[in-house]
Amino acid sequence: YLSRSGNVKTLEGKPLDTTLIALMAFPSEAAARAFANDPAYAPFVSARQDGSDSRFQMIDNTDLAGTIPYLPKG
Numbered sequence: 001y002l003s004r005s006g007n008v009k010t011l012e013g014k015p016l017d018t019t020l021i022a023l024m025a026f027p028s029e030a031a032a033r034a035f036a037n038d039p040a041y042a043p044f045v046s047a048r049q050d051g052s053d054s055r056f057q058m059i060d061n062t063d064l065a066g067t068i069p070y071l072p073k074g
Helices: 028-034 039-051
Strands: 003-005 021-022
Touching: 028 039
Parallel strands: none
Antiparallel strands: 003 021
C-alpha cells in the first residue's frame, strides 16, 4: 500500500461519502488486473464487497492535459 487511511479530508468540492481510501501501486495494468482476478484474492473480494460499498478503480500516471512535467524516479 502507498496509503490506507480513514483520515479523508476534502479540500475542494463536495465530499464523497468515504470512510477509507487505500492506494496501491502496481508495475503495470496487467499486474493490477492479475491481482484483482487472482483466485487467492477472491475470498478477500467477497469480504470487502459484503462489508462495504466499495470500488476498486485503476488510474495510471498519464497527464491528460499534458501540462505536468514527468519526473522519473531515481
